[in-house]
Amino acid sequence: MSELVQRAQWGKLDGMNWAGLTRLSTEEAEGEPLAADNQPEAVRFLTGKDIKSTAEQEKDTRAFVEGRGGRYVHTYTEPDTSAWKRKRIRLPDGRAVYRVVRPVFEAALEDLKAGRTPDGEPLDGLIVYDIDRLTRDTRHLEDAIEVVEHYHRPIIDITGTLDLLTDNGRAMARVIVAMANKQSADTARRVKRKHKAMQQQGIPAGGGRPFGWQEDRRTIDPGEAKILREAARRLIDGSPWYTIIADWNRAGIRTANGKKWNVQVLKKIMTNPRICGYRSRTVYEFDPETKTESAHTVIVHDDEGNPVLGQHQPVLSVEQWRAMCAIIEASPKRGSGHNARTYLLTGTxxxxxxxxxxxxxxxxxxxxxxxxxxxxxxxxxxxxxxxxxxxxxxxxxxxxxxxxxxxxxxxxxxxxxxxAVTATAVWPDEENLARVREDIDDLKQARRDRLISAERYYRDLSEYEAEEKRLSRERNAWQRKALVSSGKPVxxxxxxxxxxxxxxxxxxxxxxxxxxxxxxxxxxxxxxxxxxxxxxxxxxxx
Incomplete structure (x- = not known):
């Protein structure tokens, strides 16, 4: 055992230089809402582990070190982190994996290995308030153990729940973190269930105010709604995306976040099902071939497969929203974005x-x-x-x-x-689309009743879903043409x-x-x- 680790085990910190790691981890669980969340549907909560603020954690760890003769030289303060919120990252070998991302924690370990703080102060050890402040993730625990075992730098806490300085302590730490990780997984499951219940009831999601609505996320903002309706009319009638963006930025119209507009933001708003009154949710899809993850919004459906109406006022009609989707789904066209060329016909x-x-x-x-x-x-x-x-x-x-x-x-x-064109009142293949969706529902029920094998279920499901997607695209394109025919061109x-x-x-x-x-x-x-x-x-x- 190294001298630094042994002295830390005995509590003799005199002459040693310590840094503290403070973290306020907010978990979504049953309890009182965070003060920062003023939305009525907020679901982020403080757990009992987070009664002490980061400032209080720093004060206590500093007092612990200095009370035992040590020198407190630096504080690593992490932003909100949660053990169950994982992000997709790419490893050095090219593999895409999901991890709890904690750059401050990882930087603290690297500094501890090198024996220097970011300010150049000598660094001998790292102190946290308790084991939960260090990690609830087993991977991060092993990283911390590696620093103690192989780089001989002590990591301690002030509550006595963390002991990485002995073999028995490390074994117990692994058990405690595994249990804490399970608790986080249980929390994630409860929150997921709660979010689904909120979606089924059409309750708006938390977050910032959407453009077109007031702060309650339910009531339309008359001025912004009028702007969106006019934009939809212009897009359907053939105006390029960029001309609308240019007009808005020139007029000083800003997004809900107070920023200038760009084409991507406008497309995201105009194709979100929320704009026509549906409750929407964000879906993340990972492409194993390109190793990339994409996010898009979809309609929330109830148990019978019907679209869920949100508890908010719509800005556009369903037909107009489908037309917006058709414009996006069409292959990219020239003239849809900003072009910095200085002559009209270069490139044409x-x-x-x-x-x-x-x-x-x-x-x-x-x-x-x-x-x-x-x-x-x-x-x-x-x-x-x-x-x-x-x-x-x-x-x-x-x-x-x-x-x-x-x-x-x-x-x-x-x-x-x-x-000269008179649009048909109803899309001619509406019945076929409804039949395909019924077939999907029947297939899912047959699988629940164990009437078909998993292999057949997934094979047939992929075929039905492909057909549903094709028909939906055709309906959206037809809807746009119908609106174009009835509208006034630019x-x-x-x-x-x-x-x-x-x-x-x-x-x-x-x-x-x-x-x-x-x-x-x-x-x-x-x-x-x-x-x-x-x-x-x-x-x-x-």
Whole structure:
């Protein structure tokens, strides 16, 4: 046994340098709600182990060390941690695993191995209030034992529940932590059951205020709800996501957290089932091939498989929400995000010469060309660059104006088409979707009754779920088309004439409308109007 460990075992800490580890671990259990949680449905609670605050833990551990002649040199304070809340991490060997993540704890152990605090003070040992403050996770306990056994640095507590300094003490610590870990698992099970009961009753989840609702998470905020409805109308009618984001940020509209908007945040809000009145929950899915975890929101269903209505007011209709989902589910389209390019048609114009097809670049005219200030050309990259043939060049301002007219004409044609379409009242395959869902319910009941094997159950279930997903996508797309047909398309001419419209917004409209615009070559000395050289390739209708 090393001298430091032996002296710690005898309680003779004089001349030794100690750091304290303080932690307030909040577990979700039956008891009084935390003061910080002012939501009526809050379910985070203080356990009896957490009566002492981190400041009190530091005071007690400091007094313990100094009362025995030691020197207290540093405090490691951890944020809220819980033994049953695990996160997915990637190990050095590439494996993805779930662990209780405690970077402060791990840093304290590394410092203890090195014998130095973050401030450079010499460090001989680590002290905690009791064993629960050190860990309830068996992996972390073994890490702590390794420091004591192999690096000869003592880890002690002041209540006498932790003894890592002897073989018998370490064996008992493993038993105590295993029991504490089981208690945390029991807590997790109770909380999961409570959350499910809350979901089934449509009670809103805890957390921050959702945009569109007031602090009670139930009552609509009239101003924000109006903004969301207008955004839904514009998206359904064909506006790109970025134009809405740009308008909101320009007008000083902020998210519920007071931040600027981006496309990802808006998409998350518009496709959350909450927006149409359903109770939603977050589902995490792990892809074993990509080793990545994704999160998305889904509707909560009752025991009969029916959507659960939340205890909050809806902002959109179910049909509008399905249309939002269809827009997201469609393959990514050009013009849906921010684009920092400084010319309207870069990335859209392509060289029409045989065996080329390169994107045209934009460049200002040189002084020798005697063009007005700021004049520019679109041209194919020089053949020496390996990115083009160098055989196409057209005047930029004229090309921009011609494309503006093409875009307006396309939207006017779309408006006329919508006026001629009468949408069907009901999606024709609604009955098929209902039948598939009934088949899924029957299959689950058959498995509960042990009428079919597990192998057959999972095989058939995957087929039924794939069919349900396909039909749901088709219904959402149909719903969007129905709403598009009954709505008023974007007035591109009016949008383009807005004094505050940005180049990025104009580019978004162009890229949504055209897959590409091919510029045909002309023979040497030929004079062909530019409008006859532009061949637009329109984006396909969804």
């Amino acid at each position: 114009l392509r060289c029409g010469k045989d065996d080329c097809g390169a994107k045209l670049r934009a460049g200002k005219a040189g002084p020798s060309q005697k063009k007005p200030e700021g004049f520019y050309f679109y041209s194919c990259h020089n053949s020496a660059s390996g990115q083009g043939c160098g055989g196409i060049r057209i005047p930029g301002p004229e090309a921009d104006e011609l494309v503006r007219k093409l875009l307006i004409a396309k939207h006017q044609e779309e408006a006329a088409r919508r006026q 007035d591109i001419a009016a949008e383009w004439a807005r004094p505050d419209i940005t180049l990025a917004e104009k580019r978004a409209y162009v890229e949504r409308a055209f897959t590409a615009i091919v510029v045909l070559p002309v023979g040497r000395g030929s004079r062909v109007p530019l409008r006859e050289r532009l061949v637009p390739l329109y984006a396909e209708e969804e």
